[in-house]
Amino acid sequence: MKGIVLGGVSSGVGKTVAALSVIRALESAGYAVQPAKAGPDFIDPSHHEAVAGRPSRTLDCWLEGKDGLRRNYHRGEGDVCVVEGVMGLYDGDCSSTALVAEALELPVVLVVDANAGMESVAATALGFREYAETIGRDIDVAGIVAQRAHGGRHERGIRDALPDDLEYFGRIPPSSDLEIPDRHLGLEMGAEAALPTDALRAAADSLRIERLAAVGSEPPAPETPIEPAESVDATVAVASDGAFCFRYPATIDRFRERAEVISFSPVAGDPVPDCDAVYLPGGYPELHADELESAGTLTELGDRAAEGLPVLGECGGLMAMSRSLTTTDGERHAMAGILPSDVRMHDRYQALDHVELEAIGRTLTANAGERIRGHEFHYSSAAVDDDARFAFETVRGDGIDGDHDGLTEYLSLGTYVHVHPESGAFDRFLERVATAN
Known part of the structure; x- marks a missing residue:
């Protein structure tokens, strides 16, 4: 199963909405999508399940270890796995999005807030890609999804400013319908605050979904294979x-x-x-x-x-x-x-x-x-x-x-x-x- 990682430039950039939009777009294009979440969160996965119709896999280096991470990934089912990151791409000393992407050898699609920028969006993405080399991490930042980006001149300005080796995978238009209420511990659960279907469909239509599906790669198999567990009388x-x-x-x-x-x-x-x-x-x-x-x-x-x-x-x-x-x-x-x-x-x-x-x-x-x-x-x-x-x-x-x-x-x-x-x-x-x- 091929996969991509949606990594954010920071917390609050709209990774969950971007992930739900990508899941919806892939499903509409005929792909069976396996959602996943980097980090230990329970709430974002509930939104994934509400859209994809299957439980979201938890991918956390600290909780599972590298081999356990790969086992849990390979327990998923589908054509494409969409992994939503946690916080900013490099944030987290135990299990950052970057560490998860590196362990699974998956490409990163960077979610960048484009609400008030064009060329600066490209500069941000370029900096995130170059930073991986600076810290000695094998992270492939393949391109961006522009969050809260308008069409027309705004979209063209972002796309044209990107260097040739950073691909533009589309945008998530600004919309008050694409906002998930929050409470202590994070967002409200998916069953409580599902995003409107029409708003998700509109966001999905602004994505270059075939390019997103094509850029994915398949992680290595775990060293310790998945084997049937012995049942107990309980x-x-x-x-x-x-x-x-x-x-x-x-x-x-x-x-x-x-x-x-x-x-x-x-x-x-x-x-x-x-x-x-x-x-x-x-x-x-x-x-x-x-x-x-x-x-x-x-x-x-x-x-x-x-x-x-x-x-x-x-x-x-x-x-x-x-x-x-x-x-x-x-x-x-x-x-x-x-x-x-x-x-x-x-x-x-x-x-x-x-x-x-x-x-x-x-x-x-x-x-x-x-x-x-x-x-x-x-x-x-x-x-x-x-x-x-x-x-x-x-x-x-x-x-x-x-x-x-x-x-x-x-x-x-x-x-x-x-x-x-x-x-x-x-x-x-x-x-x-x-x-x-």
Whole structure:
């Protein structure tokens, strides 16, 4: 499967809109598109899926390693993979867009804001291409997509100013309809704020889509091939609704490869399914705190956890596993009460980083001394009891108290860190659950 990387000159340049426009244009031209996202984000991929009709692959060097990155890419399906970058092309010490493009040996199409420039757009693109050589990176900047560019003289000025070896792949016209609302943690989810079809179609019509498809290349195969995973005798219930919506497609794929999977909605008040373990992914429990408190599912989950049902929660899942959640307006809501902690929301983010944890002892997702990598991004903080037990020391990142992460109680574990299946954490989780049966 050939692929291209849409890298931005900065955050906020309109990479997501450009990616959605390219996906729409390729689909309209008859190509089957596999969307992907550089970096650990959950929100942009939800917009990709809304347009492409298939889950977006996560490509992060820190979370997956170079070989894991290639494995995850090759698990995708389609004719062309469109990889949306993270921040600016070279930004990020652990997994920049440039590092992802280099690891996959994919060409970069630079998304440049052309709202107030013509020749300067070309100068910016030229600088981004030359900078790769300056820092010794093998990055192929093939050309540009001009974001917020008008047609006519404006478009001609940009195109004519580009040097011969930087191709003009078209433009995204300025349009108020091509704006995605945002909230804390980023944009609103794709199911909540899908862009109008007509606006996307108009943007797609301004792209040189056959040239974009032709410039793509196919990444090398991973050194360790993709092999079928051994199944385990376990059923995992996965929370899935507006409060628990931050999960990597690869995680659910891994669960389904090795075990039985059941979905349920704590927000809707679904009873806890008959299962061997529960996975609470991250999301927005703070936006659904009233429903979570009144529905009764979390209360039942707390009782089941006290009886020995393993519960694994990440970020929003940790919040829901705590005794209480206090929102920014000061409203306190009772949660599951599994973990000895009380969570409070803040107006500013409390942690944002790639993370590495070392297991203090054998725990639900790691063996003693084992290190796992992930990422954290949250607006809440957790006040924990003095006798709380932690599963991990933080080698990199903030965790729960600056030095530790992974609150553990009964057979359950709640962390602020999101991990990818390539870390091995979910395999350990399934194996622990199967052994406990």
